[in-house]
Amino acid sequence: MTEHGAFQTEIYGQFNPPRYPTDPTQWEALARRLVPNGNFMYVYGSATTGQTYRNNLKAFKSRRIVPRMLVDATTKSTAVEILGKKYSSPLICAPVGVQSIMHTEGEEATAKACANLGIPYILSTASTRSIEQAAEASGDGERWYQLYWPRTDEITISLLDRAWKSGYTTLVVTLDTFQLGYRPADLDNCYLPFIFGEGCQVGFSDPVFQRLYAEGYYNDPNVPKRGLLDLLGRASNPFQACKLLYNALTIKKSLAWVTEMSNAKYRTWEDLPFLKKYWPGKILLKGIQSVEDAKMAASMTGVLDGIIVSNHGGRQVDGAIASLDALENIMASDMVRNSHLTILFDSGIRTGSDILKAMALGAKGVLIGRPMMWGLAMGGEAGVEHVFKCLRADLEINMALAGIKNLPDISRDILALDPVSKL
Ligand SMILES: Cc1cc2nc3c(=O)[nH]c(=O)nc-3n(C[C@H](O)[C@H](O)[C@H](O)COP(=O)(O)O)c2cc1C
Numbered sequence: 001m002t003e004h005g006a007f008q009t010e011i012y013g014q015f016n017p018p019r020y021p022t023d024p025t026q027w028e029a030l031a032r033r034l035v036p037n038g039n040f041m042y043v044y045g046s047a048t049t050g051q052t053y054r055n056n057l058k059a060f061k062s063r064r065i066v067p068r069m070l071v072d073a074t075t076k077s078t079a080v081e082i083l084g085k086k087y088s089s090p091l092i093c094a095p096v097g098v099q100s101i102m103h104t105e106g107e108e109a110t111a112k113a114c115a116n117l118g119i120p121y122i123l124s125t126a127s128t129r130s131i132e133q134a135a136e137a138s139g140d141g142e143r144w145y146q147l148y149w150p151r152t153d154e155i156t157i158s159l160l161d162r163a164w165k166s167g168y169t170t171l172v173v174t175l176d177t178f179q180l181g182y183r184p185a186d187l188d189n190c191y192l193p194f195i196f197g198e199g200c201q202v203g204f205s206d207p208v209f210q211r212l213y214a215e216g217y218y219n220d221p222n223v224p225k226r227g228l229l230d231l232l233g234r235a236s237n238p239f240q241a242c243k244l245l246y247n248a249l250t251i252k253k254s255l256a257w258v259t260e261m262s263n264a265k266y267r268t269w270e271d272l273p274f275l276k277k278y279w280p281g282k283i284l285l286k287g288i289q290s291v292e293d294a295k296m297a298a299s300m301t302g303v304l305d306g307i308i309v310s311n312h313g314g315r316q317v318d319g320a321i322a323s324l325d326a327l328e329n330i331m332a333s334d335m336v337r338n339s340h341l342t343i344l345f346d347s348g349i350r351t352g353s354d355i356l357k358a359m360a361l362g363a364k365g366v367l368i369g370r371p372m373m374w375g376l377a378m379g380g381e382a383g384v385e386h387v388f389k390c391l392r393a394d395l396e397i398n399m400a401l402a403g404i405k406n407l408p409d410i411s412r413d414i415l416a417l418d419p420v421s422k423l
């Protein structure tokens with residue numbers, strides 16, 4: 001556990017200027033300059049008009065912290081307990097796919113940064129590293145596995161088995177992305193990394209997927225087979241022929257894996273006990289926004305351990321409720337508040353005071369998405385570490401200045417609605 005003010009000294013006790021900006025509002029602009037435009041836009045982008053994304057941020061701005069004075073804050077601590085384990089801060093790394101588009105070290109860099117700081121790392125099913133590679137990078141660190149629930153049960157069982165054997169302790173089942181949202185930036189840029197196998201490593205390294213693929217399980221009898229000569233005949237030189245052949249082979253395999261990953265649409269609440277049967281650890285549902293769904297989750301004692309209130313960073317439903325508003329609604333339910341569920345939150349967290357606001361509304365921990373990716377773009381492992389260190393110092397300092405001694409004591413009484421935004 002960290003001592004009083006430890007995160008603040010981590011940032012202030014430096015004799016040289018920091019390598020990366022400490023202002024959270026500068027990370028995105030820096031990342032924009034550092035990576036190719038298509039890659040940047042994939043991470044930055046959101047659904048259709050971007051209104052859900054903007055609403056996520058606005059929901060934070062419309063709530064203001066009302067600081068209390070003459071509170072003895074000498075024992076201030078950002079420590080929290082999540083799912084029965086103690087952590088020095090409520091920060092959690094969000095599951096983010098295709099991290100190689102931000103930095104060549106991809107998920108390995110993020111996993112190492114999290115392990116160095118004692119922050120739970122969540123590996124996405126859409127990763128550019130296998131379950132085992134990411135586990136090795138995460139070492140002794142706490143790690144969770146995010147599931148895009150495959151269509152084929154045998155593959156689901158294989159993924160769960162690999163993850164458990166590789167030391168992942170908690171399963172995060174993402175429900176809101178059984179297909180990608182309508183994302184104009186990627187459509188205009190023709191940007192879809194998975195088609196070329198980027199982000200398919202969890203599947204490509206899976207023995208069951210490999211076997212099924214080799215057995216022709218994914219061959220669609222309705223699609224006429226295009227002959228090899230027909231394909232190669234379209235190339236104007238041998239180099240292009242090799243490229244066409246390579247792409248055709250990868251695209252076929254990628255499409256097979258993407259089909260596997262895009263099938264949560266067939267799942268209902270009744271299917272959840274299946275996961276419990278094959279997963280000995282804790283299970284969280286990610287992507288809950290409605291009070292009704294939160295209540296459903298609360299009724300599933302013995303199967304579910306918690307929910308992550310999230311709208312996927314505004315990337316899925318355009319015009320959806322801001323995630324912070326959803327959290328407030330959900331926490332107003334007595335049934336949810338008094339249930340066994342651990343409530344986590346994401347979508348729109350950019351600063352330490354945002355973390356305070358989400359916790360004041362009832363979150364026990366918060367997932368950081370895009371800011372972590374900007375850190376990855378800025379400097380790989382060191383960049384991700386920097387972003388997390390800044391966020392937790394910012395949290396610690398604002399907490400003390402607002403008169404909050406311990407995060408578990410925080411309540412919504414410290415919040416006021418911004419009168420301007422209500423106009
Ligand atoms: C580039 C990108 C890829 C993502 N990939 C996944 C994923 O594979 N699985 C998942 O559950 N969530 C995924 N998410 C959603 C994040 O886990 C998280 O919900 C979201 O980024 C939070 O919003 P924020 O970016 O405003 O912090 C992704 C988000 C981004 C930006």
Ligand SMILES: O=C(O)C(=O)c1ccccc1
Pocket residue numbers: 096097098126177180194199312315
């Ligand atoms: O882009 C995303 O938001 C996302 O969740 C995802 C889904 C599949 C592959 C890669 C990322």
